[in-house]
Amino acid sequence: MKSHLCELLHTALQNLQAQNIVAAGALPDIGVEHARDQQHGDFASNIALTLAKSAQRKPRELAQQIVAHLPASDKVARVEIAGPGFINFFLAPAAWQDVVNAILDAGAAYGRAAQTSAHPVQVEFVSANPNGPLHVGHGRGAAIGSALANLLEAAGLKVQREYYVNDAGRQMDILAASVWLRYLEVCGEPVVFPVNGYKGAYVYDIARALQQTHAARLRHPLSDVMRDAPSDAAADDSVGGSGDKEAHIDALIARMKTLLGADDCRAVFDLGLSTILADIRDDLAEFGVRYDHWFSERSLTESGAVQRAVERLRQSGHLYESGGAWWFRSTAFGDEKDRVVVRENGQPTYFASDIAYHLGKYERGFERIVNVWGADHHGYIPRVKAALSALGEDAARLHVVLVQFAILFRGKQRAQMSTRAGEFVTLRSLRAEVGNDAARFFYVMRKSDQHLDFDLELATSRSNENPVYYVQYAHARICSVLKQGEDKGWAWSSVRGRAHLDLLVEGHERKLLATLARYPELIEAAAALYEPHQVAYYLMDLATDFHTYYNALQFLVTDDNLRDARLSLLVATRQVLRNGLNVLGVSAPTSMQRDDDDEK
């Protein structure tokens, strides 16, 4: 509809150009938007205001000229000039009513743009280190990333969903050491667990599995393990200075490698990695989050990709040596300071892997690359972009969506975030408490760069305060009305309904039709801005329009034509609710559990 009006205006302006009323040459983008106030019609354009200066005419006068040259359209009932020079369009009822046909014809494809490009977009999200179960912070990245990928797909892009598995590096070594120490403990060694180790209960589970397969074969006396190790920090993590927790754990890792040997060490490491990764996969799959690709960080080193990336930087003159390490001159590309890519000990840094990883994304042919990162990584963006620029890639094709933290509340009370030291509430436990639908909806409800207050009480409540139930109830209610109609022998006739859409003339119907018509534009705009929360807000609006309509008018009336016209509108509404919920990964139930069902 918008584009139709733009075309009309465009034609009018070309006529004016021919008469030299408007300067020849390129016309500016014609702005047409939804009028906020009903008095201002359905759509409004400010084109006369923006062109007034160059045309050297008063805005209202120019607006009159434009209106006089507008081609006739059966979709436009009348056009008015208002305020400082806005051109307001009032649509013909048929133009609104036709939306129902469009939705019923397209079904699940309504709002879905045709594929515009052969080159896919990549969305990388969650990518949590596989050293423990996902917690509620990762959940938001999962919900937003997954909804964003769906949204981009709906907007006509080909999307690849990827998880970057950090299966290398010191954190993973610490996990392996933690597993091994718990294994020794299970074997009966008097282990004093390191302050810096992973203390979660899941580490015991892996240790027991290790014992199942290897019995006592990997057991070494604790005295051998601890020999000459620097003392650990105080258990309460106070500054006391009793020892160095970093040096302590590093020594234990080194000792593990010499005592076990490379192969057994790798076996422990891999068992920990695969167990946790499998858990993460299951967790996300249950959450309705799926991936096309799990990309291994370790593979970058093993394939030599990291070496190649560093070499390319070196050859293009962006590296220099200082203090025995190799530095990337990222300040030349806007970063705050230069960054080390190869350490003094010859090991590449995590950053070096990340350069290779991102370079690989470009080489894989993605037109756009979207990274969903926790907000604490924001300082990392300039250096990654700097590296890509240095390698001759267009850094603007990389877009980072920063996701702020979610804070759990139970009513007004801030919920306990850690059960034990360093152990966050898991995504699993959150899902168990509030359900997948509420979790996903709440996670995406806020703009991603906004902190999220996640109210557990609200998420589980069944009332209009809870937006998930509010939207889902609208869907269920429509299903219920249709069923009720069938029970009365008034099964909905699509043909008869569509033949009488002109009967949809009530204010509430018009409002609902306008909201339905807006859906494709919403998808397009939300996708362009990488803002899935807009879909959530739209659905709440749509649900409100429906519930209001429901209360104001009867659908199951005796007049066959009117009834089927209204039911057609309801079916269209249900379709759009479904399509929108689908983007968010939230289910569209056909009936809602009633409160009294709970009581025994």
Added chain:
RNA sequence: GCGCCCUUAGCUCAGUUGGAUAGAGCGUUGGGUUCCGAUCCCAAAGGUCAGAGGUUCGAAUCCUCUAGGGCGCGCCA
């Protein structure tokens, strides 16, 4: 100290490329169901868009400064 993000109603938040009288929900107050599920709907009150300058026909939106909050500033990942 430097950098990035944020600040809109009592609370939690929307606000589409700068547009007309800044919007929802909750909470508060007052209403609505012999009828398709009241898990719903309607109405009222509630604002110096953190503050001060600037840009222009026009600013919550763009620019500068100030105040407050969050995060980041490793040869960790």
